[in-house]
Amino acid sequence: MARRGLASDANAEVAYIDTSETVIELPGGNVRLTPELSFVGGFEDLTEATRRPIYRTLNAAGREIPGAVLPHPLGKEDAVKMYSTMARLQTMDTMFYDAQRQGRFSFYLTSQGEEATAVAAAAALEPEDEVFAQYREQGVLLWRGYTLQQFAHQLFGNRHEPGKGRQMPIHYGCRDLHFHTISSPLATQMPHAVGAAYAMKLQQARTVTVCFFGEGASSEGDAHAALNFAATLGVPVLFVCRNNGYAISTPAHEQMRGDGVVSRGPAFGIPSVRVDGNDARAVYNAIKAARQIAVDGCRPVLIECMSYRSGHHSTSDDSTRYRTSSEMRSWKARDPVARFRAWLQAAGWWSDAQEADARRTARQGVLDAMDVAAKEELPPLGDMFSDVYAGPGLPWHLQEQYDETLSLLRDHPELKPPGMPMPPPSSS
Amino acid sequence: MLASQRMNTVGRSQPAAARAMASSRLGGRVSRRASLQVVAAEKGKQLMMWEALREATDEEMERDPCVCVMGEDVGHYGGSYKVTYGLHKKYGDMRVLDTPICENGFMGMGIGAAMTGLRPIIEGMNMGFLLLAFNQISNNCGMLHYTSGGQYKAIRSDNPIIFFEHVLLYNIKGEAGGPDEVQCLEKAEMVREGTDVSIFTYSRMRYVVMQAVAELEKKGYNPEVIDLISLKPFDIHTISQSIKKTKKCIIVEECMKTGGIGASLSAVINESLFDDLDHQPPEQ
Numbered sequence: 001m002a003r004r005g006l007a008s009d010a011n012a013e014v015a016y017i018d019t020s021e022t023v024i025e026l027p028g029g030n031v032r033l034t035p036e037l038s039f040v041g042g043f044e045d046l047t048e049a050t051r052r053p054i055y056r057t058l059n060a061a062g063r064e065i066p067g068a069v070l071p072h073p074l075g076k077e078d079a080v081k082m083y084s085t086m087a088r089l090q091t092m093d094t095m096f097y098d099a100q101r102q103g104r105f106s107f108y109l110t111s112q113g114e115e116a117t118a119v120a121a122a123a124a125l126e127p128e129d130e131v132f133a134q135y136r137e138q139g140v141l142l143w144r145g146y147t148l149q150q151f152a153h154q155l156f157g158n159r160h161e162p163g164k165g166r167q168m169p170i171h172y173g174c175r176d177l178h179f180h181t182i183s184s185p186l187a188t189q190m191p192h193a194v195g196a197a198y199a200m201k202l203q204q205a206r207t208v209t210v211c212f213f214g215e216g217a218s219s220e221g222d223a224h225a226a227l228n229f230a231a232t233l234g235v236p237v238l239f240v241c242r243n244n245g246y247a248i249s250t251p252a253h254e255q256m257r258g259d260g261v262v263s264r265g266p267a268f269g270i271p272s273v274r275v276d277g278n279d280a281r282a283v284y285n286a287i288k289a290a291r292q293i294a295v296d297g298c299r300p301v302l303i304e305c306m307s308y309r310s311g312h313h314s315t316s317d318d319s320t321r322y323r324t325s326s327e328m329r330s331w332k333a334r335d336p337v338a339r340f341r342a343w344l345q346a347a348g349w350w351s352d353a354q355e356a357d358a359r360r361t362a363r364q365g366v367l368d369a370m371d372v373a374a375k376e377e378l379p380p381l382g383d384m385f386s387d388v389y390a391g392p393g394l395p396w397h398l399q400e401q402y403d404e405t406l407s408l409l410r411d412h413p414e415l416k417p418p419g420m421p422m423p424p425p426s427s428s
Numbered sequence: 429m430l431a432s433q434r435m436n437t438v439g440r441s442q443p444a445a446a447r448a449m450a451s452s453r454l455g456g457r458v459s460r461r462a463s464l465q466v467v468a469a470e471k472g473k474q475l476m477m478w479e480a481l482r483e484a485t486d487e488e489m490e491r492d493p494c495v496c497v498m499g500e501d502v503g504h505y506g507g508s509y510k511v512t513y514g515l516h517k518k519y520g521d522m523r524v525l526d527t528p529i530c531e532n533g534f535m536g537m538g539i540g541a542a543m544t545g546l547r548p549i550i551e552g553m554n555m556g557f558l559l560l561a562f563n564q565i566s567n568n569c570g571m572l573h574y575t576s577g578g579q580y581k582a583i584r585s586d587n588p589i590i591f592f593e594h595v596l597l598y599n600i601k602g603e604a605g606g607p608d609e610v611q612c613l614e615k616a617e618m619v620r621e622g623t624d625v626s627i628f629t630y631s632r633m634r635y636v637v638m639q640a641v642a643e644l645e646k647k648g649y650n651p652e653v654i655d656l657i658s659l660k661p662f663d664i665h666t667i668s669q670s671i672k673k674t675k676k677c678i679i680v681e682e683c684m685k686t687g688g689i690g691a692s693l694s695a696v697i698n699e700s701l702f703d704d705l706d707h708q709p710p711e712q
Contacts, residue, residue: 130544132540161577162576162577162579163575163576163577164577164578166574166575166577167575171575173575173576173577173579174579175576175579175580180543180576181572181575181576181577181579183567183568183571183572183575185563185567188536188563188564188567188568190536191532191533191534191535191536191537191539191540191564192536192537192539192540192543192568193540194533194536194537194540195536195537195538195539195540195541195542195543195544195546195548196540196541196543196544197540198525198537198540198541198546199540199541199544199545199546200544201522202496202522202523202546203545209540221530221532221533222532222533222536222564224530225528225530225532225533225534225536226533226536226537228528228530228533229527229528229530229533229534229537232527232528233525233527386578387573387574387577387578388573388574389573389587390573390578390587391587395661396661396664396665397661397662397664
């Protein structure tokens, strides 16, 4: 620190600087001085040696990696539940995707290649941990008990759908399961997660908030803001980045030039780790350990799960237009579900017979759920106008619009969408 | 009743993801949307507007531990316009939270906190800065109740409010009501009853209009002046009653003409009250 003192001339107070200082005291802490001029952090510095390594506990074939650090070893019951959920998720995704292609509903988005990330992360959390997801985390819902029927209702947008058919398919939301409603614009959920974690801190809860986002979403301003706020304000939130290699057609190396998303955590003072997102056991351990850090220290943690988006971005995408089939084939061979199954079967915790049964049950479950959902009525006309404002009744301007629409429908019943119930004779 | 502490203006904004609803606990005073309680220690005490805002915030924070304030410089600094002066000492730096600079970030944070049970007051400091938060305000704050299918109804029965304060009005003095006075934010306010013309205005222009009215009175006119208070939705009942009476209408505002509040009001009046307006332009 520059030491100041009075000069020998008592008429003037003159500051003098200690010329032997080697360190400057800044508000955040001491910083060393250097005579060197060097620029660090350019992408050319990134090499195999300098990139953050990926934590993994099972090899590509699902065999134990000797010496893998396992603060939370997986027991048979949890492992079997995780695997069954992943298998059911994989089957559900395939069948719902195909159903969309057949025109049964308007849109779908699979989590193929990322089943381990969502399910294992959910398994490592407590049921009351608040989840703010992006849109590719249906595995979390499935783990928490959202049924195939509930999924189907949302996709068909019928009267049982909690969102009342107001959003596109896959925009699930379930407060009972602490899974907040999906919103399409990317990364908007990240500041929300920080706010919810702040509420937990104020209320001194022992829960955490978990925020899922893709590596593409990490480019958004909201992502930066959320990380910085969480760190400076000290709130218990897990930021789980699904780095699946693509944001629609944009590959990760065009989305960012630094070392992925994990490298940004330390810049904000956030403890960060990079995990093999296709190793369910590694994800489970990393998230569980991260959760402990967040709860004990009331602070954020960043976990970057490396995986691969095996499927197209959505039913509106054809990814063969921007990636090679050999690349897709090589990653499909690294199926995280098959890998975890190999480990389970080697441990004697799963069998081919159980596999066949699980897949058959899931397939039938999805078919039945879709048949039921397709027959249900759509939400009533009134649901188009309600809930814009909270509170009983509609404000005058919406009541006017509803009355007008109702009147039009009565004069022209042929305009009524099939499946929507005809409104009752008297307007509500 | 709030006299000249007008709480809605342009130029500076203090949006709230949710306002504490003291009135919802008073029974019989429930309004569908937010009601702000303005408190003074004794009825009839003269306060400046920023002091009244501060007292109201203090009152709400005292009544409800879920109410908190977040934004830039609201804590130890007491707020750029002194509206949170001293609150940080009283409630601590978790409930009067200084945030880093990112309007969309802390707006989103406030929304997330409101989604999970708090009643945050988000301080946007100024209208221009608030535009940076527009994504969170319009796509999320305004829509979440609807897009979730009403799933957030269980936590709160109130709507998010954006509350505009005009920076040039902070130092105006006026009389505050007693501790139980509430102002309904859904109804327009009849500032001056009249018969000749309906003047619709809001924010700082209300004061400018009243100055003009003083001149109009000298010339023998009897204008009706209505402060809109609720910019969305309009209090169509008060507006239409006035136009049916006077048959003439002037809108006075500080706003852009395209896509502004006055433009919306003009459209609504033309659509639903066209036949009530005189088709002779008033004499200049």
